Amino acid sequence: MHIHKFEKIWLIFGVATLLVFLSVIGVSAFYLGNQPPSCLATINPEQVDTQAPFDKPGLNKVEGKEWDYELVFVASAFNYTPGEVEVPLGAKVKVLATTKDVVHGFNVAGTNINMMLEPGYISEFVTTFDKPGEFLIVCNEYCGAGHHLMSSMIKVVE
Amino acid sequence: MAQPGLEKRTKTKVEDSSSLKGTLASVFLLGFFLIITWVGVFLLFLNRF
Numbered sequence: 001m002h003i004h005k006f007e008k009i010w011l012i013f014g015v016a017t018l019l020v021f022l023s024v025i026g027v028s029a030f031y032l033g034n035q036p037p038s039c040l041a042t043i044n045p046e047q048v049d050t051q052a053p054f055d056k057p058g059l060n061k062v063e064g065k066e067w068d069y070e071l072v073f074v075a076s077a078f079n080y081t082p083g084e085v086e087v088p089l090g091a092k093v094k095v096l097a098t099t100k101d102v103v104h105g106f107n108v109a110g111t112n113i114n115m116m117l118e119p120g121y122i123s124e125f126v127t128t129f130d131k132p133g134e135f136l137i138v139c140n141e142y143c144g145a146g147h148h149l150m151s152s153m154i155k156v157v158e
Numbered sequence: 159m160a161q162p163g164l165e166k167r168t169k170t171k172v173e174d175s176s177s178l179k180g181t182l183a184s185v186f187l188l189g190f191f192l193i194i195t196w197v198g199v200f201l202l203f204l205n206r207f
């Protein structure tokens with residue numbers, strides 16, 4: 001079969017870039033252990049307030065884990081608990097969030113923390129807060145009449 | 159009066175219609191655009207927490 005020289009060039013180029021992109025995703029998933037924020041951790045949405053760790057929303061210090069703090073958020077129409085929280089600069093934090101009613105979003109603007117909160121599921125994200133400042137949390141899943149009023153704030157302080 | 163310009167024969171290079179030069183250029187243009195935007199988003203991902 002005859003293939004034009006140029007065709008060979010772009011076929012090889014295309015396959016090579018595809019392999020590079022896929023290996024980046026593969027390394028991220030299987031070597032670095034990245035996973036979707038909602039990864040099969042479940043909770044009864046009607047008993048969120050009584051179940052750990054959601055009975056204590058806010059920043060909680062933990063021992064003997066890969067992260068130093070757990071930052072717990074409960075979302076419901078139309079607010080987040082806590083409505084504002086301070087996190088020490090450089091802290092390795094696991095953000096845990098869930099919703100008591102409908103689907104909400106959890107987007108910490110300007111960061112990689114962007115999760116969908118589904119009733120019955122726990123969304124998690126582990127990160128190191130290495131930049132000081134105020135980070136607005138907004139709901140980016142339309143959840144009802146008060147959707148646009150739904151916000152919270154993370155303050156990363158030294 | 160002779161019409162000006164009639165004598166000027168412009169010679170245009172006619173490329174062989176089976177040439178794939180332009181195709182190669184546009185494929186790589188698109189390819190590099192995809193790579194640059196992908197790398198840009200990936201760097202943004204790495205720089206944020």
Ligand SMILES: [Cu+2]
Binds near residue numbers: 077103105139150
């Ligand atoms: Cu909402």
